[in-house]
Amino acid sequence: xxxxxxxxxxxxxxxxxxxxxxxxxxxxxxxxxxxxxxxxxxxxxxxxxxxxxxxxxxxxxxxxxxxxxxxxxxxxxxxxxxxxxxxxxxxxxxxxxxxxxxxxxxxxxxxxxxxxxxxxxxxxxxxxxxxxxxxxxxxxxxxxxxxxxxxxxxxxxxxxxxxxxxxxxxxxx
Numbered sequence: 001x002x003x004x005x006x007x008x009x010x011x012x013x014x015x016x017x018x019x020x021x022x023x024x025x026x027x028x029x030x031x032x033x034x035x036x037x038x039x040x041x042x043x044x045x046x047x048x049x050x051x052x053x054x055x056x057x058x059x060x061x062x063x064x065x066x067x068x069x070x071x072x073x074x075x076x077x078x079x080x081x082x083x084x085x086x087x088x089x090x091x092x093x094x095x096x097x098x099x100x101x102x103x104x105x106x107x108x109x110x111x112x113x114x115x116x117x118x119x120x121x122x123x124x125x126x127x128x129x130x131x132x133x134x135x136x137x138x139x140x141x142x143x144x145x146x147x148x149x150x151x152x153x154x155x156x157x158x159x160x161x162x163x164x165x166x167x168x169x170x171x172x173x
Contacts, residue, residue: 011047015040015157019150037145037153038137044157045134048164049082056090059171083131084124087167095172105166126159 018040025033053075060068078086091098106124113121133156136143
């Protein structure tokens with residue numbers, strides 16, 4: 001399945017809509033607010049996962065059809081397990097240097113964000129936070145997120161996009 005720019009924009013629009021709804025429920029502990037936090041995290045994680053899978057499968061198809069078939073089968077079980085270490089392991093299967101390039105890009109991004117005094121400057125921790133919220137919501141529909149604000153979610157999602165972008169830049173050509 002090809003993902004078009006309109007679909008990417010639609011996902012970003014949906015995420016923005018959900019973040020606005022979170023702000024409308026200012027009362028901490030409101031079950032609707034917590035559900036919107038969870039919906040937003042699930043939507044963002046699924047969006048990023050889809051982008052990663054598409055690009056990996058495009059790369060595999062260009063290499064050979066057997067590699068495509070093997071990786072396609074493995075990525076079916078990749079659902080919700082798009083952690084940074086999993087991305088690194090996947091890159092390492094294609095090219096030994098790709099994992100090192102990813103680590104280098106992410107470390108430079110961390111240093112840059114720390115120097116710029118960006119909140120949540122550790123993009124790996126922010127990415128992990130998004131996946132933790134997604135996992136908590138997916139496996140416990142009554143999960144509560146009293147400390148998570150829409151600003152936090154937006155920061156986690158932005159960091160996650162940066163991790164995905166770095167990953168995609170490291171896929172061998």
